[in-house]
Amino acid sequence: MIDVVQLSHIVLLFFAGTLIGSFCNVVGIRIPAGKSIVMPRSSCMSCGTQLHYTELIPVLGWLLNRGRCRYCKQPVSGIYLFGELAGGFLFALLPYLIAEPRELILAYPMAALLIALTVADLKHRLIPNKLMYPALIFFFLLRLLIHPLPYYSYGLGFVLGGGSLLAVSWFFALRGKDGMGGGDIKLMALMGMIMGAKLVFICLLVSALLGSVTGSLLILAGKLEKENAYLPYGPFIAAGGLCALFFGDPLASWYMGLFH
Known part of the structure; x- marks a missing residue:
């Protein structure tokens, strides 16, 4: 039986995961296109209008607008919702699916990387070296420190x-x-x-x-x-x-x- 503290922990991890998933969407969509992940601010892919802060709320922003831009009413790709939900569920469930606590140090960045790469491959049919080479170095160094x-x-x-x-x-x-x-x-x-x-x-x-x-x-x-x-x-x-x-x-x- 899940108690209140444990449920709160799961909810917080889920929310944090949706934020990470939203960032992974940006990385997976912009990096292969050679764009900055910082600027410009997120905008509608159809009309170019910068998104209102309410539209940037992970999961809820997409659902409340029924998957459409609130300005031009064109559909917003479901890949954004996918990345945010994937981040939420993975981050909430990882502590309960990974038996070795130290492995969470690798599991969390691995999950974030896989979301970004999945988005990149689905959107651009490309797994960019700009993500892969740093990831290879990062996880190699982590494995030198943590190696069951x-x-x-x-x-x-x-x-x-x-x-x-x-x-x-x-x-x-x-x-x-x-x-x-x-x-x-x-x-x-x-x-x-x-x-x-x-x-x-x-x-x-x-x-x-x-x-x-x-x-x-x-x-x-x-x-x-x-x-x-x-x-x-x-x-x-x-x-x-x-x-x-x-x-x-x-x-x-x-x-x-x-x-x-």
Whole structure:
């Protein structure tokens, strides 16, 4: 039973998460476009009118205006609501899904990064190096300080994660087709460096499964062409990474049990 103090804690974390998610939206939309994340102030993408402060309230601003600009009445992309809700739920649930308290020091910035990269890939079909290279350095330094597993496990995870998608990219290139982008490869390598070899294997499996199922459903629905279909893979890596982070150990035990 959740008491009042615990509920207050969850609500505060959710609200803080929506603020972080809103900032991640700005990062994911502006950085790939080569724009500043500070100036100018947020404005309607259709009419260019600067948003009123009430419209900038995470989640509520979008809902109260029914997903439309209050000036020109044009639809406002649901990606803004997605980023804010994702931040809220992740920040509120992380303390209850991460068993090792020290791992929260990595989990929170990892969640924020994945929201920003998902928004960037959905909006621009790009995982920008301006985010990936600093993230690789940042999490490498954090893993030097916080390492429940031996160092070699994180190094092996880096190689396994990035190497697997690099091999897929080469396979498609040999067939004259576009495969994994460089951003996808770096992101999966980062997942391996953060989580280690065992959990990045789960991330690989889950992201591949989610991507395959989603792609198949979109093709059946006529939303994607079977030939030359393009589907941003970054969001599936992000989802696979979070699943591995939260449920990786029981999933790995279940998977290995299939072969015994």
